[in-house]
Amino acid sequence: MNWDVALILVTDGLANGAVYLLAGLGLVLIFSVTRVVFVPFGDIAAFAALSLAAFETGRVPPTIGMVAVLAALALATEVGSLLRRGETARIPKAVLMWGVLPAIPCVLAWLAARPGVPVAVHIAVAVLLVVPLAPLLARVVFQPIADASVLVLLIVSLALHFLLSGLGLLFFGPEGSRTTPLTSAVFTLGDGFTVSGQVVLMVGAAVVLSGLFFLVFERTVAGKALRATAVNRVGARLVGIRPVRTALLAYGCASLLAGLIGVLIAPVTTMYYDSGFIIGLKAFVAAIIGGLVSYPMTAIGALAVGVVESFASFWSGALKDVIVFSLLIPVLMLRSFMAAHSEEEEDEVDQ
């Protein structure tokens, strides 16, 4: 190995790491607010990528049907629970929230599938189309069991992943897709070393989005509410924050991140109906490095995972994933070593 090769590997690793970073942020966000390890995160990213590919081949993305069906389910759940509680006055608002709102991206996507629509619109619509997915899934599946233990939530989340990837196979077929690059620019740095515009775009997106994240958490009321819920759900409720609403906000943000990841990586990797899982899993390694609570540590972990993966593929392609996932062992050992051992804290909401 010489410097050129190492440099190329580092750029490749950083580009991958940027994707894991965004995915890791989404995972940590959802986990800290709702205690759900959101395994289907990667599937949503894959759906965004495949929807974009469907637009490019002139087809109407099947994701529309999925969002519509989920919206109907969520609406039924919401109206049902309102009726049970006798709060019929709130039904019109529920219809607006769970029926009309998710239908907007569906209609947009349906319109965008006509010929002659510019690529930028396709990308925007593909992202918008998957944004309702996580909140809708959360309303139907997670909200009724919000107070269950972390383990139950994890298992449900895993089951949801298998459901989604099965639906992905049904909708998009077994073969993968690759979309046209967002940019074909190539930057030459010094001695014949080049960086493709797509890589710059990926890293740039990660930097900008994590900056936005920071600003939202530090400067806005919604961000502060999210943080408060993450720190203490009961305490947050006492000061007038509704955990259900913050949870939906978290799911919505994560879904948006997943959509952006999807359109960012679709041109550089071939996306399959099940590619999301491995992205989610590697982001999970990053999130574990951050202890599922710390955003800066998750970011560092994500970049580390990306770079290790890239070097591992150079040394031994067949063992690449083994090496990446082995990263977990020393991290977990170190974490358990450093953590102050207290009795398992009972979740306060249960009591």
Next chain:
Amino acid sequence: MKNLMQTLTRGALAAALTACGVASALAADLKVGLSVSLSGPNSSLGVPYAKGMQAALAYKGEVNGRKIQLVVLDDGSDPTTAGRNARKLIEDEKVDVLMGTSGVPSAIAMAQVGKEARTPMIGLTPILLDPNENPWVMTVAQPTQLMIDAVVERMKRNNVKTVGYIGFSDAWGDLVYEALNKAAPAAGIKVVSNERYARGDSSVTGQVLKIVALRPDAVMTGGAGTPGALPFLALQERGFKGGVYGQHGLINPDFVRVVGAAGQNALMPTGPVIVAEQLPADYPTKKIATDFRAVFQKVNNAPTSDAFSAYSFDGWLVFVDAASRAMKKAEPGTPEFRVALRDAIFSTKEVVGTHGVYTFKPGSLYGVDERARVIVKLDNGQWKLAP
């Protein structure tokens, strides 16, 4: 009363019809049992297999005046289901011959059931089995070595001295690597690398960097379908100037779609049916391949774009030829017929199919020779014969 009468007449009519059905089944149509992956991850191969079989049925639906009946079951890309399907086809449907399927493990599972139930099986994929252990199975697919030999021959002609290898980290990657390693030294070509990646990997930059650093004259790829496009894309990105060779696992419209411009001028072997129109007029398989194209278009209202449907067609041709000889010895639908059919298949001589000319011998799974392969070049998304 009137109602009762009606019911009774209807019942009698139905019984009579059923009896007729049974009787005609007893007068023994030939029965072919096909199990393929119509659903699941393998369905992109399984669906063309099934379509090819329908075309074959339309092309030749009877042998010596006896109608052929085709029973199709879906194995959902699962070897266990494939085995169960084979059992169902033999026990419930009493088929004379098994055919299938789109996955190698599934085909092996079917062959095992075929052996137990003493029913011949015509495989449509390469099958990895010891033919002496299971004398009831053969396949119309080309052996991997035959195809890779053609690639190595072409490399030699193109003055390749060193070749880098990158392929799947699974059985297919191993198979191609072994075949390459067997053929290359004889042609004076050195294999300089053995890089692997998983089907689901998102990037092979690391592996390709390592290959490019070794500066081989050419690169051989051992992938299949859309994931097989990854090395082509990475090699183009790294500005690799040598030739890139593939194998028959890549002959698939989805691969062409994903590889895009990075696949330009890539060379790979395939059955001649892929480029039927471009074959010289005296090529032995040209006529039947053109016929197959026509009948497929008529039956399925779409042109063929893959090699898989043609394997089904060839399996059918081999079966029809063998059945016409076996029927002189025994009555279809009986165990004796199945034995006679197997012996007839294993004495198949020079049956011209779309992929090649078939001659089966006991103790060998494969029945094709050099006529079953051509080298094609990917040119602007089209396969061009590269003589």
